Amino acid sequence: MTKLEPGSPEWAKTITASKIPAILGISRWTSQFAMWHQMAGNTTEVISEPRQDNFDYGHAVEVAAAEYWKYRNPGWRISRGEIQFSRADLPFPNAATIDRRGSRGSRRRIVEVKTARSLEEWGDDGTGNVPADYTAQVIWQQFIAGWHVAADLVLWPQYGMPRIYTVEYDSQIAAVIVDRALAWHKSLEAGEPPELDDTVATYETVKQLHPDIDGSSVELDPDLAHRFIDWHQEQKQTNASVTGMKSKVLDAMGSAQYAMCNGQKIADRRPGRGGSVSLYANTKLDLATIKEIAS
Known part of the structure; x- marks a missing residue:
């Protein structure tokens, strides 16, 4: 062929x-x-x-x-x-x-x-x-x-x-x-x-499918409209909470590369752009494991 x-x-x-x-x-x-x-x-x-x-x-x-x-x-x-x-x-x-x-x-x-x-x-x-x-x-x-x-x-x-x-x-x-x-x-x-x-x-993909803006309006289902606005308001609060938690973890780590808890890696620091440092959470860790450690 x-x-x-x-x-x-x-x-x-x-x-x-x-x-x-x-x-x-x-x-x-x-x-x-x-x-x-x-x-x-x-x-x-x-x-x-x-x-x-x-x-x-x-x-x-x-x-x-x-x-x-x-x-x-x-x-x-x-x-x-x-x-x-x-x-x-x-x-x-x-x-x-x-x-x-x-x-x-x-x-x-x-x-x-x-x-x-x-x-x-x-x-x-x-x-x-x-x-x-x-x-x-x-x-x-x-x-x-x-x-x-x-x-x-x-x-x-x-x-x-x-x-x-x-x-x-x-x-x-x-x-x-x-x-x-x-x-x-x-x-x-x-x-x-x-x-x-x-x-x-x-x-x-959805954005690619509808690239034009024709000036018209569309009526949303009330449930979708409510969940959309509610999610965005919750996201703003969550983002602020996550930023605060990252600051606390970075402060606790100092110059360390890894943040550990009872032998489990919680997060690590990696070099970022312009000489900065980025924090990465170990998202593969089971949350139940952390709860067991905390208790």
Whole structure:
């Protein structure tokens, strides 16, 4: 087949590996609503300069990651570039582009490369497992390529040594993904978008869908109007409370990097712009754990 290029009209309508997490509703970067309208041609994905720079950095890293994978897998060969696959037996446009193809004789395996600033940003919760969104993406690649063997995913952090994660093929998960992909395709044909949600991606999409201001008025449902104003008033109070709490934690930390409580990390200080310092709460910590510590 002719290779699909990201950003092309054909690419937008095709169910690809990178879109699978959003279709399943497990993407950390976009929403079902945002992805649906992109694929329907109602909105366009805006690539900022910093994001494009990240893409360029990722492509450059692939070269080094491929060499690292070869050192860790003696006797295997690896392709010099991406390889794209598609299945003609599926009732919807599909594709899977893998970063590299590992080969040894007749054996083949997928080698993917991901970048992250840290393991925390990558999503490793300490189990050593690949995050769910990337796992689904790789299983789709395995299904489309027809290589039902373990795939390797090379994580290239900005700080620290690279790590190689393994993603086993799961036929049951693959079947669920295909079913969801087919339902997604049918919803596009029927013009039935997903429900709104509370993600930033959905909010930005709604703004793209209605960029014009025509001077008219619309009557809101009283319940929606009440919740909208009530939420904004509560948000102002919450923001003030959060700022006060951050000041207290920063004051208690002094020059320390981490704020701890009975062995649990509560927050950490990181360098900010212009020589400033930013405070980051450990939002992954279960609130019940803190309550147990406090009691």
